Amino acid sequence: xxxxFPPLARSDRESVVARDDKLELRVWLRLLxxxxxxxxxxxxxxxxxxxxxLPRFDLLAQLDRAPDGLTMSAISDRLMVSxxxxxxxxxxxxxxxxxxxAPSRQDRRRAxxxxxxxxxxxxxxxxxxxxAWIDAMFAGLARQEMxxxxxxxxxxxRSVQEEVPTDRRAKGDPS
Amino acid sequence: xxxxFPPLARSDRESVVARDDKLELRVWLRLLxxxxxxxxxxxxxxxxxxxxxLPRFDLLAQLDRAPDGLTMSAISDRLMVSxxxxxxxxxxxxxxxxxxxAPSRQDRRRAxxxxxxxxxxxxxxxxxxxxAWIDAMFAGLARQEMxxxxxxxxxxxRSVQEEVPTDRRAKGDPS
Numbered sequence: 293x294x295x296x297f298p299p300l301a302r303s304d305r306e307s308v309v310a311r312d313d314k315l316e317l318r319v320w321l322r323l324l325x326x327x328x329x330x331x332x333x334x335x336x337x338x339x340x341x342x343x344x345x346l347p348r349f350d351l352l353a354q355l356d357r358a359p360d361g362l363t364m365s366a367i368s369d370r371l372m373v374s375x376x377x378x379x380x381x382x383x384x385x386x387x388x389x390x391x392x393x394a395p396s397r398q399d400r401r402r403a404x405x406x407x408x409x410x411x412x413x414x415x416x417x418x419x420x421x422x423x424a425w426i427d428a429m430f431a432g433l434a435r436q437e438m439x440x441x442x443x444x445x446x447x448x449x450r451s452v453q454e455e456v457p458t459d460r461r462a463k464g465d466p467s
Numbered sequence: 468x469x470x471x472f473p474p475l476a477r478s479d480r481e482s483v484v485a486r487d488d489k490l491e492l493r494v495w496l497r498l499l500x501x502x503x504x505x506x507x508x509x510x511x512x513x514x515x516x517x518x519x520x521l522p523r524f525d526l527l528a529q530l531d532r533a534p535d536g537l538t539m540s541a542i543s544d545r546l547m548v549s550x551x552x553x554x555x556x557x558x559x560x561x562x563x564x565x566x567x568x569a570p571s572r573q574d575r576r577r578a579x580x581x582x583x584x585x586x587x588x589x590x591x592x593x594x595x596x597x598x599a600w601i602d603a604m605f606a607g608l609a610r611q612e613m614x615x616x617x618x619x620x621x622x623x624x625r626s627v628q629e630e631v632p633t634d635r636r637a638k639g640d641p642s
């Protein structure tokens with residue numbers, strides 16, 4: 293799969309930006325470029341070092357932080373992908389005994405998913421490398437710059453959430 | 468498709484972060500959350516308003532800024548996705564007469580893809596709405612904050628690019 297991706301090039305998502313473009317559009321495309329670049333490196337690192345896909349790693353990471361397990365809808369919220377995409381992922385990790393799914397009698401979506409001890413060990417073996425890759429990619433920023441970036445992204449996150457049309461807002465997750 | 472996505476919820480990619488996590492990881496997960504949130508709104512807006520997918524819109528946007536057209540590999544670089552993913556997308560837009568592909572005798576990857584007048588009209592009809600959505604999502608940030616964010620993301624982008632393993636660096640795109 294590594295060869296399937298283009299090498300890092302001088303052109304990227306930002307190539308669409310003209311000098312006279314609005315600041316909002318320029319920030320958005322640079323943000324997207326950074327996210328794409330970092331995600332691509334993490335994806336490649338996980339594949340090359342641990343032979344695991346990014347969605348699997350992301351799911352294990354969410355479950356590692358939830359000792360009581362998570363419902364399918366909570367996983368879907370946290371990974372920000374559809375329930376349909378989660379179902380197959382969970383099925384495969386259950387088949388490999390990395391996670392368990394305790395069904396709910398009332399509602400399939402309320403089945404609780406948890407890490408098994410084997411899943412926990414597999415995840416713990418990957419976290420130091422994952423953290424080292426992220427650290428290395430941020431090495432060009434001073435701590436103060438990272439803190440500033442965290443703050444500005446927090447403002448942006450709130451701004452985006454306030455702008456969401458009412459019918460797409462959270463209706464309260466029962467999980 | 469709209470119903471296939473979870474509503475915006477209080478939990479998201481950042482839910483994996485613990486208070487004691489490193490700043491680098493916290494910035495990365497917040498960056499990813501912002502990119503996911505904005506992309507989801509743009510995707511929904513394009514689908515609901517223009518019945519067009521985000522990859523199609525992105526391709527038209529890149530071609531709109533390249534009056535001489537782009538090779539398949541240049542498109543792949545700019546959209547930061549694999550050549551394989553671009554081929555089907557280009558095929559479908561050619562079939563709808565929104566773009567043309569002038570084949571190269573030497574090399575299939577050097578075929579030049581251009582907007583047709585119909586493609587240009589379709590794209591021009593969408594840009595005001597797209598710009599308005601982005602503007603609205605950034606409305607909570609002052610211009611100075613956006614400028615600061617653009618600058619910090621520029622530093623991050625350079626930092627990530629400097630960290631890329633040598634074998635994954637650009638080898639110079641012939642396009």
